[in-house]
Amino acid sequence: MRRLVVFCFSAVALLAGVKSAFPPPCDSEIYCTGPILHQVQKAKLFDDDKYFVDMKLKAAPGDVLSAFRNLSSEAPNMTVLPAKLQEFLSVYFEKPGTEFESWTPPDWHDKPKFLGGITDQKLRDWAEKIHNLWKSLGRKIRVDVKDHPELYSQIYLPHPFVVPGGRFREVYYWDSYWVINGLLLSEMTETAYGMIQNFLYFVNRYGFIPNGGRIYYERRSQPPFLTLMVESFYQTTKDKDFLRAALPILEQEYRFWMQNRSVAVTVNGAEHVLNRYHVQVGLPRPESYTDDLELAEGLTDDRKEQLWMNLHVGAESGWDFTSRWYIDGDSHNSGTLRETRTSQILPTDLNALMCLNEKTLASFHRILGDGDSAAQYDQAAARRLGAIESVLWDAERGVWFDFNLMTHSKHFEFYPSNLAPVWAQCYSRPEMAEKAVQYLKGSGALQFPNGVPTSLKDSGQQWDYPNAWPPLQHMLINGLSKLPSEDAKQLAFDLAQRWIKTNWLAYIKYDAMFEKYDVNGDGKPGGGGEYEVQLGFGWTNGVALQLLDQYGETLTSESTRVSSGLLLPLVISATLTLQ
Numbered sequence: 001m002r003r004l005v006v007f008c009f010s011a012v013a014l015l016a017g018v019k020s021a022f023p024p025p026c027d028s029e030i031y032c033t034g035p036i037l038h039q040v041q042k043a044k045l046f047d048d049d050k051y052f053v054d055m056k057l058k059a060a061p062g063d064v065l066s067a068f069r070n071l072s073s074e075a076p077n078m079t080v081l082p083a084k085l086q087e088f089l090s091v092y093f094e095k096p097g098t099e100f101e102s103w104t105p106p107d108w109h110d111k112p113k114f115l116g117g118i119t120d121q122k123l124r125d126w127a128e129k130i131h132n133l134w135k136s137l138g139r140k141i142r143v144d145v146k147d148h149p150e151l152y153s154q155i156y157l158p159h160p161f162v163v164p165g166g167r168f169r170e171v172y173y174w175d176s177y178w179v180i181n182g183l184l185l186s187e188m189t190e191t192a193y194g195m196i197q198n199f200l201y202f203v204n205r206y207g208f209i210p211n212g213g214r215i216y217y218e219r220r221s222q223p224p225f226l227t228l229m230v231e232s233f234y235q236t237t238k239d240k241d242f243l244r245a246a247l248p249i250l251e252q253e254y255r256f257w258m259q260n261r262s263v264a265v266t267v268n269g270a271e272h273v274l275n276r277y278h279v280q281v282g283l284p285r286p287e288s289y290t291d292d293l294e295l296a297e298g299l300t301d302d303r304k305e306q307l308w309m310n311l312h313v314g315a316e317s318g319w320d321f322t323s324r325w326y327i328d329g330d331s332h333n334s335g336t337l338r339e340t341r342t343s344q345i346l347p348t349d350l351n352a353l354m355c356l357n358e359k360t361l362a363s364f365h366r367i368l369g370d371g372d373s374a375a376q377y378d379q380a381a382a383r384r385l386g387a388i389e390s391v392l393w394d395a396e397r398g399v400w401f402d403f404n405l406m407t408h409s410k411h412f413e414f415y416p417s418n419l420a421p422v423w424a425q426c427y428s429r430p431e432m433a434e435k436a437v438q439y440l441k442g443s444g445a446l447q448f449p450n451g452v453p454t455s456l457k458d459s460g461q462q463w464d465y466p467n468a469w470p471p472l473q474h475m476l477i478n479g480l481s482k483l484p485s486e487d488a489k490q491l492a493f494d495l496a497q498r499w500i501k502t503n504w505l506a507y508i509k510y511d512a513m514f515e516k517y518d519v520n521g522d523g524k525p526g527g528g529g530e531y532e533v534q535l536g537f538g539w540t541n542g543v544a545l546q547l548l549d550q551y552g553e554t555l556t557s558e559s560t561r562v563s564s565g566l567l568l569p570l571v572i573s574a575t576l577t578l579q
Contacts, residue, residue, distance in 0.1 A: 165536015182542030
């Protein structure tokens with residue numbers, strides 16, 4: 001194995017002109033490093049780099065590598081012509097998708113009870129169609145993937161699952177939280193259980209959960225929602241045996257994040273430990289190989305490695321990509337995609353999620369009668385709360401902000417994630433949450449009739465203006481709905497009405513659900529970033545069903561009403577930066 005890894009590095013150094021002190025994205029010389037990956041992706045034989053790394057091998061990896069060495073030795077400068085590459089692929093690879101067998105969730109049925117709570121007939125009919133989509137998004141991995149893992153980039157999972165859709169053929173980590181919540185509303189408890197078991201299997205195998213179900217995701221994770229998935233399942237089933245079996249694995253994942261994704265920061269003389277995203281891979285992402293190569297053109301080898309590492313880190317954050325992660329030469333929150341420095345930022349939403357995980361783990365131990373362990377997690381949550389307030393809370397502006405580790409200062413731009421502690425209920429005084437509501441109203445982000453944008457900066461990246469994403473809408477709405485003030489509750493409903501209207505109008509126009517939407521057009525799918533907007537779509541479906549369940553009595557397909565003043569251009573001139 002050591003000899004093979006050395007070959008990987010030498011091949012990449014020879015062909016791409018890069019070296020890396022970090023491990024590769026995975027150990028495969030075909031799917032993650034090496035001359036086949038480099039030449040096939042550089043030739044741009046497919047519209048999407050992900051297509052190639054999802055293809056199945058027809059022969060053993062060693063035989064395929066040997067055949068390619070023979071082929072390239074006959075080519076000028078060892079560079080195989082595109083026509084010859086296509087011929088090679090047709091001999092040694094199968095198209096993506098052959099790793100799955102036909103499967104329909106056996107627990108799907110026509111009329112889940114939540115549909116009866118939706119008053120508007122058009123929305124109820126639409127909710128039924130969303131419920132039907134679970135059948136088309138279900139996947140089951142063939143046993144051959146288990147028996148011959150070396151032929152696939154797909155990681156074998158023991159249970160069937162629901163995928164996001166489109167180019168995302170495999171299971172994804174944080175997407176699945178909203179998928180599972182939607183499945184539970186659809187009374188598909190068996191399918192939800194299987195998905196959670198797959199994630200527990202991931203932790204047992206890797207010590208954490210990879211970004212998604214492919215080997216090229218093996219070195220990076222995504223926002224850690226497994227504990228909350230288990231909570232959703234437990235609240236539905238009250239199955240203590242399930243909880244008891246899952247809890248040690250949840251704690252293992254928690255330790256991974258504390259040991260490998262945390263950093264100590266000193267503010268006002270006190271040291272605090274908070275979490276960040278951090279992936280030590282300094283080579284291009286296999287599924288976005290040419291994008292990463294082209295982005296790094298002209299940089300020194302060291303800067304290429306740092307950029308590629310931070311692109312992996314940005315992918316781990318789930319926000320891939322966004323101006324939120326830019327730190328330019330003056331260490332300010334500006335620049336371009338080449339200034340992505342995700343690892344140098346302490347994200348508000350990640351730490352709010354970790355705080356909620358700590359509180360939830362404490363509650364699990366209490367449910368199972370272990371008061372001592374519950375107290376330990378209570379203490380961890382209390383430490384986290386103190387750290388969030390000391391490092392991320394801004395009393396003057398009345399909200400939480402990401403923290404720049406390079407400048408030891410906050411980033412003051414608007415993102416919905418600034419209000420994540422409201423969603424996590426991770427704050428010490430009620431007035432902090434109410435101040436955050438006022439911040440939201442004054443941010444300029446509520447002026448759009450079709451959702452809250454992911455930022456107010458038009459960078460061309462998909463996790464920026466004008467895109468609005470389902471998980472961020474749901475976290476914002478869910479957090480506001482928990483506050484005691486009627487003002488906050490009304491704002492939550494208004495945002496739910498806008499989002500449902502946007503999703504519904506797009507469905508009427510396109511007969512499809514999308515991964516993201518444009519805040520500037522009724523029923524307009526989002527855009528930007530590395531790939532075309534995708535249909536499906538797992539988390540969009542889950543969020544829509546949850547909002548239809550929560551507000552089904554009052555949501556309407558006709559209404560465009562919102563609370564007075566919410567659409568006024570509130571201090572837009574001061575806050576809205578459309579570059």
